[in-house]
Amino acid sequence: MIAVLEKGCPLKQKADIVRFVEGAGFRVQVSEHSDQSLVGVIGPGAERLADELAAMPGVREIRPMAPPYPLVSREQHPESSRVKIDDITVGGNDLIVIAGPCAVESREQIFEVADAVAAAGASMLRGGAFKPRSSPYSFQGLGQEGLELLAEARERTGLRVVTEVVALEDIALVARFADVLQIGARNMQNFRLLSAIGEQQTPVLLKRGMMATVEELLLAAEYVMAAGNPRIILCERGIRTFEKATRNTLDICAVPVLKERTHLPVIIDPSHAAGRREIVPPLAKAGVAVGADGLIVEVHPDPDTAVSDGRQSMTLPAFAEMMDEIRTLAQAVGRGTPVTV
Amino acid sequence: MIAVLEKGCPLKQKADIVRFVEGAGFRVQVSEHSDQSLVGVIGPGAERLADELAAMPGVREIRPMAPPYPLVSREQHPESSRVKIDDITVGGNDLIVIAGPCAVESREQIFEVADAVAAAGASMLRGGAFKPRSSPYSFQGLGQEGLELLAEARERTGLRVVTEVVALEDIALVARFADVLQIGARNMQNFRLLSAIGEQQTPVLLKRGMMATVEELLLAAEYVMAAGNPRIILCERGIRTFEKATRNTLDICAVPVLKERTHLPVIIDPSHAAGRREIVPPLAKAGVAVGADGLIVEVHPDPDTAVSDGRQSMTLPAFAEMMDEIRTLAQAVGRGTPVTV
């Protein structure tokens, strides 16, 4: 059972609440966020304290604890939630496509991609300005310059911008330029970052860790929502398995499983799963058919010279061709596709 | 390099061939099948023996060795191959659906399923008569009685019959009743069984082991084809990973990867991947969209009383409903569906 406290609940009231719970023989776990405190009441039979607790000063509401991710669980919120980014809705009837390069490399590059993917029917532009790289000697992204280029590309094309935040101290900076903040697979259990992202209101694209369970992904989303930000899009991007014929194994099963368990929208990243551009289109189509709310795809004007992930980036013409197939397929499964810009 | 010998090549000629190759400093590996011998010539520079070898008595043809599965590889046979089972073609434009219970349990059960799946548009009936079970105390199948019931159901509905062979000594018996012999995931590397199946001509449905790489699946198919039977259908049925939210992880990526590497048809088994009937339809649809040539699905008139795999078996009405969606989707990706019986 969780007691959600009033915003700005004074310390004295908190202490009384904790004392009351412990006095009744239960354990307490306090989760503090910038303007909200959650008090977990742990132990069998905790529910019998519900009425008394609800009546105490400083308590706003009482929530049951199971499943372990109450805020994101569909059980407690049967209706699917929609994440609105201006006029774009993720999680509604329309299938949303996000496309762009792995990393922003130059004005020419990002403009060329943005123009092409907008023309092909994408709704949002992706592109890394801060890149988490396995090696300290790999290109780490253009930083703020990259963010500025993304914002210019948005001006130019109307595409909304999705870009990754790799550290807490960059959130404010990135949020000044981006429409959606991406948390990458390697940071899915960087809990401080999750909480901090939850304490601001820019929507979040949360990628599943390459060896995280579905349950852990939902708990990670719970961190964000518990901290105050309900605008979360989940992304399946392939898990690590024994099979090395592809970079990762796209866990297509995760989409219907997530749809059962959570009300949040779910998209698919076929590029990181595949690791090779040739098999991105069939995986993207599988994603549409399985019921994903959207796709995020890597595209580059000249993949062979890309500073990162070139092997898995589609060319601009191949992307346009794939979008035609995607549209037909989306229709067949009863989904709309946004009108091309 | 592989020297394929003439059928019935006398031992004296074989010995000459082996002596010639070894005399030239290469290693020899002989693979014997009922009516055909393959002589692998191992070592760098083997190709320079090609002309001389080709001219020797008893040698029918010379094939290069790479990739390690020359007979099933698309590289050497660019055109997709089709497996014909009477009037049904697997690997052509039509999407083929195989459906039925995990195990044949009784005449009533198999007739009820057969009638329903035929009406819904399936082309073939599946059902186990010999079941490989993890525990020696689990139901091991009805054996010959099960085979006879499957044959009766074929008479009744026109559906072709697919059923599993678990041991070499059963092949002749099963082939008397079945149209397609299934090799299950646990037997994918039972090489004697593969060779024996290859020495007869009933088509084979070869399921990927839950622990097998795509490469190993292709090598297993090579065993069958090297022994003389080219009528092989591959089946992706989920691999074992750390994720336990589903019974297995459907390796949807394997479909396009297999399509690149082999000319053989590839189908998907969403039931064993899912482990729960609720998520079979989205996975089946993903299979169609990704480019599989067919589906094999578990269906039971009363899943909760099934002797095995009940949790993942669809009810008859749910199957019929899914088939409607499948037909729409197949059309959207340019595939036909066979006319309902």
Next chain:
Amino acid sequence: MIAVLEKGCPLKQKADIVRFVEGAGFRVQVSEHSDQSLVGVIGPGAERLADELAAMPGVREIRPMAPPYPLVSREQHPESSRVKIDDITVGGNDLIVIAGPCAVESREQIFEVADAVAAAGASMLRGGAFKPRSSPYSFQGLGQEGLELLAEARERTGLRVVTEVVALEDIALVARFADVLQIGARNMQNFRLLSAIGEQQTPVLLKRGMMATVEELLLAAEYVMAAGNPRIILCERGIRTFEKATRNTLDICAVPVLKERTHLPVIIDPSHAAGRREIVPPLAKAGVAVGADGLIVEVHPDPDTAVSDGRQSMTLPAFAEMMDEIRTLAQAVGRGTPVTV
């Protein structure tokens, strides 16, 4: 609950038993072996039939069903069992080392290895005569000739012989020459082979499948024991994971877990786990320290020319050196090592 029937129980009695159980509302699963039948009584509350069943003609004893592997479980047989092979005891205080080449290649090779490993302190000789190979074009073993060479090496050195059986139809042949029949990782769930091995009395070395759970390994052993052969040695040989720095990942945790759950002896195969001879000695030592009852190690007089698994085969001097370290370590953990031949 399982009813074990008398040997040669007449069909009429069996039918009565089955009818009685079904009449009481339970499901029946019959597991037939050459001279023994097991009747599983399935359903909640089955225990209440125990007394009546025990009293029926043809029933020898009643066993509870849980855990799913009653015969091999330690719960029901707390004392560790010992597998005696002439004067060698596996599962007692002595640490047993089995060593030899992946495959028997020639008389010279197997004699040279046998002499060396005997001198270094091994108790048994391993060597494949029938090899399960991923590719149909790889060396498949010398067959009966290999078996004869192994038997000659036994004559010469006194080492007992362990060799693999890959198919049911070879069991009698292999058992004529070998002291222990190995079931390889790829056949761990070849249930017919398991049952057939269980119907004869030569001891069995059962290797864990590379993607089999501990539970499945125990169920595989249960197949052998349920069919009548209790002389089983289990072997952990590495599982398949995402990590490719070694051929497999040695699941060292499996040893204490198996020791908790079963009374059977457990040995370690560091060679197949490592895939490279350099790291075999540290893994072998880890196996001794963790409590394994023995080791099985690949050794070759000239690993670089071995027809298979050369990369992971130790040289003769390296093996001798490792044995010195093993002896010291065995002493430190309170285990004896058999006197060198």
Next chain:
Amino acid sequence: MIAVLEKGCPLKQKADIVRFVEGAGFRVQVSEHSDQSLVGVIGPGAERLADELAAMPGVREIRPMAPPYPLVSREQHPESSRVKIDDITVGGNDLIVIAGPCAVESREQIFEVADAVAAAGASMLRGGAFKPRSSPYSFQGLGQEGLELLAEARERTGLRVVTEVVALEDIALVARFADVLQIGARNMQNFRLLSAIGEQQTPVLLKRGMMATVEELLLAAEYVMAAGNPRIILCERGIRTFEKATRNTLDICAVPVLKERTHLPVIIDPSHAAGRREIVPPLAKAGVAVGADGLIVEVHPDPDTAVSDGRQSMTLPAFAEMMDEIRTLAQAVGRGTPVTV
């Protein structure tokens, strides 16, 4: 090839270097740390610039690029490095044992554990003050209060203190109290945290991510060392696999593999691998035998009431008993154990 620049190299010189490299047709990747810049020169044939680059103002030295982790690789630093923490040396002949509770819970608890593990022969005390937890509602640690209690326990017992840092902004605080900063498995690819830890001089215990390859672990260590801190201890703590009989699968193979590839010390965490205290001792012994430089073990005065990881925490008497076995074993493999405090 990497050009290491002089500390405080002026921007003008950097720009000249970059311009020179790009002018010669290569790509540049700059990795900036507080007082040092690394310039990666990317592209085939980069080595031919070595002499000219080495002569440019601002360049301190030139290093070859392969392996991708030049600073931590053994290839370039054949001698094993030792991490000294006052009078304790990790990576020398002595086997070092770190023990303590998962989380610091109270003064009584941490004092009781510290007294007992010191008496049993541990050299360092572990205990979490900041805990990364999968759920936002789980106990997140006592924070600074926990750190203060750890420092008091050090005063009392002489044990050095190891504790986790979960975020960049806590480094300075934690380093005030701790002797070794732990980076947990979930943060192994939190590259900003790695770089920041590298910019200070307190030694680092870097745990392998449960999903990380050996290569990725070494690259993570390279981040720390490239930023300036060479005092790194690596820790294998189990990887995530399909096997669920234990919490994780201890990758015992990783120890010899790491010892080949890096000069850094390597320790084993048997507690997180096992997930159950019963099998911690055999795993710990395997760790000693395989050649690890130390162990980190969870111990709690009353595991059943522990706020976290109680199931895998040893009791105090069990730990003392295990230490006796460890000492005997260490001797057998030629390692010393520090004199008990």
